[in-house]
Amino acid sequence: MISDQTRAAATIEEVAAVAGVSRSTVSRVVNGSTAVSPAAAESVRRAIAELNYVPNRAARSLASRSTLAIALVVPEDTSRLFGDPFFASIVSGINARISRSDYVLNLIMASADPGDKTAQYVRSGAVDGAIVVSHHTSDTFIDRIAAAVPVVYGGRPVRSRGGDYYVDVDxxxxxxxxxxxxxxxxxxxxxxxxxxxxxxxxxxxxxxxxxxxxxxxxxxxxxxxxxxxxxxxxxxxxxxxxxxxxxxxxxxxxxxxxxxxxxxxxxxxxxxxxxxxxxxxxxxxxxxxxxxxxxxxxQPSFTQGERMADVLIARLAGNEPPEVTILDTELIVRGSA
Structure with a gap:
């Protein structure tokens, strides 16, 4: 028999399943948004109590404080991040939007990390939310991050859980x-x-x-x-x-x-x-x-970065931005074709 001390911590998906609502609805309740019906909010609160679910952001809210920090999680090595102009452009867009807010940006390189260190850092209460760029099928630690704080993805998530927020190009x-x-x-x-x-x-x-x-x-x-x-x-x-x-x-x-x-x-x-x-x-x-x-x-990578940060900041403010944003591409004709 599993004791209360050894039982794995409940996830936001489990709370959503017990409450009979979407993952995003649980996230809104946890983050104090009023954009939830009273009945749904009550169902979420009952599920949280039943499962003893205490997300980090909820704990910080109870203490009436916020880190005003956002994590940019990049599951790539440094040579890939600094050698690919796509990353430079998208990070510039993210930083441009965050610089116009009260938040600061924390860059986390997670390529050589099986996930525990990165997930533990984010789940510890060090940041209010996370932006994830360039994730792969093997990056399962991202699921643990998304269970702890609001997340916005750069590109369609590799494992859709429903209620995911992402900004992508077509x-x-x-x-x-x-x-x-x-x-x-x-x-x-x-x-x-x-x-x-x-x-x-x-x-x-x-x-x-x-x-x-x-x-x-x-x-x-x-x-x-x-x-x-x-x-x-x-x-x-x-x-x-x-x-x-x-x-x-x-x-x-x-x-x-x-x-x-x-x-x-x-x-x-x-x-x-x-x-x-x-x-x-x-x-x-x-x-x-x-x-x-x-x-x-x-592909408008700078704009993509701005939009990702904008969506996350809106979520942290308790608003309801679109879950999916798709940007258009444009053919640029030069000499190779």
């Missing part, structure tokens, strides 16, 4: 439009370098590519997988070339991977765009450093 439509652009350029054998299947952006951009190929009735061309780094793009390009299958177009799911792929194509004597047209994704500063300059899908 990755499927963006990749579909990028590939369709190559079709419009007369390309009939379009290869692809996709992102990792452990990340929703990787999955969605691969789906958009496949939809565009199917829309055009084209014969499938080689596809290789990367991890959004220059090195993985180069490796994937070598893998595609090694198949010996012909292709005259290439969709790449990030600008960094496109740079690596274009370097390999150039070394192999393949002309861009004469022999192979290339389209990337991001419109990061990297797109201006390739030879020729990269045609790419622009």
């Amino acid at each position: 990755n499927v439509a963006g990749a579909r439009d990028a590939t369709a652009f190559l079709v419009g350029r007369g390309r009939t054998r379009i290869a692809a370098i996709t992102g990792p299947p452990s990340m929703p952006a990787g999955v969605d951009r691969a789906q958009g590519y496949r939809l565009a190929v199917a829309d055009a009735g084209l014969t499938p061309a080689p596809v290789a997988e990367g991890d959004f780094t220059v090195e993985s793009g180069a490796d994937a390009m070598r893998e595609i070339l090694a198949t010996g299958e012909p292709f005259d177009g290439l969709f790449v799911a990030s600008d960094l991977m496109a740079r690596g792929a274009m370097q390999v194509l150039a070394a192999a004597g393949v002309g861009i765009p004469d022999e192979v047209s290339v389209v990337g994704f991001d419109d990061s500063p990297i797109a201006l450093t390739t030879e020729p300059q990269l045609t790419t899908m622009r």
Whole structure:
């Protein structure tokens, strides 16, 4: 028999299940929002009492204090964070919005952490909420963070629990439009370098590519997988070339991977765009450093960062921002296609 002392602490999902309401409703009650019906609020309070659920933010509210700190949790290593212009832009957007508020931003790198240290820090009451950027299927510790404080995700969460708040771009439509652009350029054998299947952006951009190929009735061309780094793009390009299958177009799911792929194509004597047209994704500063300059899908990463921070600040104020915000992408045409 499990004693009260050894029983695992109740989660916000368990409270929601017992109360018969959504996770977001429990979060609003815990954070003192009045935007909940009296009946739902009473059900949540009864469930909290029954399960002995005491979230950190509720404890701080009882003490009439707030940390006025927000955690930016990035489950990546430092070389990835500081080497990818996407992160620089999105973090700049987050910081710009938070600088206009009373909050300060705490950056947490969680790549080499199995999760306990990061989750314990957030759950200890050190921050009022968290923004999570670039999460993977393996990052299960994020669930423990989301059970303790309000969270907003950059991109669709890898494990949807219902009531999740996130800001994303339309990755499927963006990749579909990028590939369709190559079709419009007369390309009939379009290869692809996709992102990792452990990340929703990787999955969605691969789906958009496949939809565009199917829309055009084209014969499938080689596809290789990367991890959004220059090195993985180069490796994937070598893998595609090694198949010996012909292709005259290439969709790449990030600008960094496109740079690596274009370097390999150039070394192999393949002309861009004469022999192979290339389209990337991001419109990061990297797109201006390739030879020729990269045609790419622009995602408004600075705006995405601002919106993420805005949604979290609204939640912490007890307001009801939209749970899902989807931003559009835009094709930027340059010399590679």
